[in-house]
Amino acid sequence: MRIWLRYLLFLLAVLAPLLACRPSSVLVDLGLITPTPTPDPFVHYRAILQPQAQRDIEAASPLPRYHITAQLDETETFLSGVMQMAAPAPGPELVFRLYPNLENYAGSIEVTQAQINGAPAPVTLLAGDTALRLEVAPGARNSPVTVGLAFTTRLERAAETNANYTLFGWDGPILSLPGFFPMLAVRQEGEWVLDQPPGHADVLFSEAALYQLDINLPAGLVVVGSGVVINVIDHPNGTRTWQLVGGPLRDMAVIAGPFQAVSETAAGATVTSYYLAGHEAPGQAVLAHATASLRLYSDTYGPYPYTELDLVEAPINYRGMEYSGLVLIGEDLYAEQREFLTFLVAHEVGHQWWYALVGNNPYRYPWLDEGLTEYGAFDYYRGVFGESQAEQLLVGRWQIPFSNAAGGIGGVVDRPAAEFDPLSYELLVYGKAALFFNALREQLGDETYQRVLQTYYAENRYRIATPEIFLATAERVSGQELNALAEEWLR
DSSP states (O other): OOHHHHHHHHHHHHHHHHHHHOHHHHHHHTTSSOOOOOOOTTTTGGGGBOGGGTTHHHHHOSOOEEEEEEEEOTTSSEEEEEEEEEESOOTTEEEEEOGGGSGGGOOEEEEEEEEETTEEOOEEEETTTTEEEEEOOGGGTTSOEEEEEEEEEEOOBHHHHTOSSOSSEEETTEEEETTOSOEEOOEETTEEOOOOOOTTSOOOOOOOEEEEEEEEEETTSEEEESSEEEEEEEOTTSEEEEEEEEEEESOOOEEEESOEEEEEEETTEEEEEEEOTTOHHHHHHHHHHHHHHHHHHHHHTOOOOBSEEEEEEESSTTOEEEETTEEEEEGGGGTTTGGGHHHHHHHHHHTTTBTTTBEEOTTTOHHHHHHHHHHHHHHHHHHHTOHHHHHHHIIIIIIHHHHHSTTGGGSOOSSOGGGSOHHHIIIIIIIIHHHHHHHHHHHHOHHHHHHHHHHHHHHHTTSEEOHHHHHHHHHHHHOOOOHHHHHHHTO
């Protein structure tokens, strides 16, 4: 018998018992067959993540996973939707925020059906109908569950509410939809956070999650949202379904309207400025400041992880609003308030770090993200326009207004949003908090201050931070005791 045949028979005799037990793995180990790759369950969500951030989903897990399907009715008044959410081990209950039922949203939402793992779940409305509690059966409390909620969201029109600031619903041809579906509430220290914020405060507060949204709207609208668009389906009835995905994201917000757009690449992301007809010049200015601030903040704080950043002209007069990967810029800043456009864009882009990526409780500690983004504009002005203009911003926007204000430095910054009126909120949560970060930078020095922010960002990305976490990080990185500074400026 030939030598090679003897060897083959010997090899088969040795492998036979192993192949009987686990034939595929043995052949893979020997390199005789190619293993079948395991499907990536997060492949669609990763479309929002740049190459260096592709493993962020695993690092932030376990994450809630939403799949929302919604359709606008023919009257353009109601969104009918179904939300399915895979939730980590829930314990005895799950609570969802119903943000459209807040007074400052000028809309409403009703949950018409609720299930957990396919079985009906007892429902209780909480916090003036702005939250929904689902009771979890004892046998399902210690393992992941699937929640199903059917809902109907009613949309108001600004002409019917006499609003000149439309955060939610229709304003002319623009439809704004932040938090239009039930969103899992945040649980801190064993309690669900169910505050009802005042009109001058931010609304959304949520954990980072994975999102898929299929939303059906009139085909004539341009839809812009958190995440990335992976598909658009046209229907014979003149509507269009937009499919958006992404994660980890702090939220999934949508704005739609007759927008024009211009784009540019910055910090590895496609930055797009959406604007209304006739506003081409300010639309280009928004893009220029957005790309410059995105580059600068990526270098200063840490890399921007997403593949897209969208900035949209919105019916919120001279203000701005931040969502994950999405910035709204008030329409007045494209016209009679153009002189404030530079600052506001720099401020709102900063919220991609201090809100969207590093979250905090906007009801209890509004100064933490607002102060950081407000003072971040100082970094932007210094990096882009030079030290002189940055100092002019520091004096003109914060120091002079603050020193002339009633109450002066005695105003307490570290308190809940509900304890401010609109004027003191602007003065203290934005202005005095910015001056605290300026004082911190001056005490630590530029290099150490930057290392503090980079460490704070790296350690708390996709999480929810607190002032205690920030101050502890600053003390650890700098080696300095900072309680006296915090007492002077915050408390």
